[in-house]
Amino acid sequence: MSAINVDRLSHVYSGTEGGVPALQDITIDVDAGKFVVIVGPSGCGKTSLLMMLAGLRHQTRGAITVAGKRIADPDPERVGVVFQEASLFPWLSALDNIEFPLALRGTPRDDRRRRAEQMLTLVGLEGFGARYPHELSGGMKQRVSIARGLVQDPPVLLMDEPFAALDEQTRMTMGHELLRIWSTTRKTVVFITHSLTEAVYLADEVLVMSARPGRIIDRIEITLPRPRTYEMMATDTFGRLRERIWQQIRKTE
Amino acid sequence: MTQAQVVLARLALLGLVLAAWQFLPRWGVVDARLLPALGDVLAMLGQLLGRSQVHEAIAVTAAEVAVAFVIAVPLGAAIGVLAAENDYFGQIFKPMLFYVFSVPKSIFLPMFILIFGIGFEQKVAYAAFSTIFIVIMSATAAVESVKSDHVLVARSCGATRTQILLRIYVPSMMPVLLETLRISMIFNFTGVMIAEMYASRTGIGHLIANWGENFQMPQLFAGVILLAAVAILFNEVVRHLEVRVSAWRT
Structure with missing residues (x-):
């Protein structure tokens, strides 16, 4: 069963010259209990997308369904949000x-x-x-x-670069801790990050977004077994997955 | 330096100043007619506090200060919040408010006398006028001290507008608001004193001005001590509250 469904979502910022397209034709389907990570260049609209999933911002077109119901306004019983810099x-x-x-x-x-x-x-x-x-x-x-x-x-937890402000060591520990918490609560997680290592380490699936207007240009299934361990980071599979994401991001810039 | 050493040094300094005040006039180092000894001033203060004329003056001044404060603070806070929250209102009125804020308010005192005559209303109106601008400025700053991140978090938790106001705006603004309360009281008190000293028939400021003109220095200094004590007490009480509610501000 899908926990989150985004159907052909587009967003245009109203600006002086008829508006700036920010997000274009985004379709995402996340199964319940999955850990999805979104990566993409700065300013690609990742955070905007997350805000829309949380009902904190309205999209120009397209529909978002969480736990079987449309998201129009914030609904903390369906969606929990963890922001950048703890706040x-x-x-x-x-x-x-x-x-x-x-x-x-x-x-x-x-x-x-x-x-x-x-x-x-x-x-x-x-x-x-x-x-x-x-x-x-x-x-x-x-x-x-x-x-x-x-x-x-809530069945869904959205996380907007939650560990970006932490030092490297704390960041690794927190990633590991998050996986432990996730495995005991079985939430559906959508996680935004700039760190490719973090993306591969945490995700079931990585979605790569293009530069503005943001589109989903690749979906990469992370086949590494669970529970994940720090040692996996040194494996060839890990390196190959990381490399593939990097290639995709480089292409868009 | 440890906390104890700091307190000790402060007490020593205070003792030194008070001792100088007591003994320099007694020894003839300074003219006792200009600076009466501390002991004489305190004795005079005791006498003054027994006089009904002084009681009346204190009551009048206290009433003026209280009424002006009760007018200036809520009104100024409302205008300040409006200027910060409402873009339209803010853009139109902010420059004007800032300009008037920079002008010394005492130059308007003669106008207040012409409008209200000499008396309670004139002093209250002038004090409220000289206070309200600092309240407006501070209230604007208080609203701007609310972090948009915190509002976003509250919204994501499903907060209503009223809940955001009560649970995010109020606690965020509280330290700045208390600071405003304290500083506006300084302006307010000053406003009442200037009005009383400039033209008035009653009030502590009026008595002090009279004593000064008549060269009654012990009375003058006794009045100064009385006012200073009241002002410092109010200031410290609010500052104490301020420290308590802003322990989280780092």
């Missing part, structure tokens, strides 16, 4: 940040506390709930952010 609320503790979506819905205090504690444990931050964002490291902040995205238990 936690600095005036709330880690636990309160995770509870935020539940608090908006008026979930009773005890329920949401219990739920947030579970999420905190899931992302490996047990005991850090009372800390404020400025007291957490970059990686820990992103863990809290993932917990916030998952707290309403």
Whole structure:
């Protein structure tokens, strides 16, 4: 069953000279429980596409269906979002940040506390709930952010370059952690990144987008077995997949 | 330096200034007619606080300060938020607000006297006028301190407009708003004092101006100490709140 369906989506930015085409005829079908990574040159509209999947921005043409229903506005029960640079609320503790979506819905205090504690444990931050964002490291902040995205238990999790601001080591660890969290929750994940290594390491399928106007120019199935290990990065298969994505991106620029 | 050393050094400095104030006039190093000794000033302050004329003056000044503050802060905040949030309004009014902000407000005082006469309304109106611009500027800055990322996150979590206002705008703006409260009180207090000293029949500012003209230095300094104490107290209370709500600001 497909969790996400994007049907011939196009987007044109209204500009001075009749508009700038940003996204062109994008069709994507993601099966439930799959991990899909989108890569592409800067400014190709990856983030715009993700915003549309989240219902945060409206496309000019085409339809987006998530969990069997059209997406028109943000619906945190179907789609959780993890943004670039954590973007936690600095005036709330880690636990309160995770509870935020539940608090908006008026979930009773005890329920949401219990739920947030579970999420905190899931992302490996047990005991850090009372800390404020400025007291957490970059990686820990992103863990809290993932917990916030998952707290309403949506079937789909969208991630916009979540580890871009982290150093190389933390980034590798966080990728690995994300796969662990994903394998226990079985969410459908759409993940945007600039890192080809990260793309191959995480994905079931990599979608390559062209420069503006953004189109899907290649779909690469990542056949590496799961669970993924760091050692796989040194294999020929890994290198070949990475190379193929790189060739596609280079062609578009 | 450790915290204790800093506190110690500050107390030492304060002690030094107060001791100089006490002993330099006594020893004849400075003219006691111009700078009466601290002890004499404090004794005078005690006496003044027992006089009904002074009680009335304090009540009048306090009322003027309070009313001007209650007018200037909400009104200025509303205009500032409007200027920041509404592009149309902002583009039209912002330059004018900025221009008027740069002009010293005291030059308008004679106009306030002509319009309102000498009395409560004139002093309140002038103080509110001299305060409102700083409130507008700060409120604009407060709105601009709200991060669009945070609004986006809230929207992705399904927040309504009201929820975004209460859960994102208010906490984001709170540190700047409290700072505004504190700074606008300084402007407000100054406005009332200038109005009272320039032309008035009552109020602490009026008494101080009179004492100065009549060369009553112990009274003058007692008034200064009283006003300084009230101003510093208000400032510190709000600053304390400010530190508490902005612990997350790094």
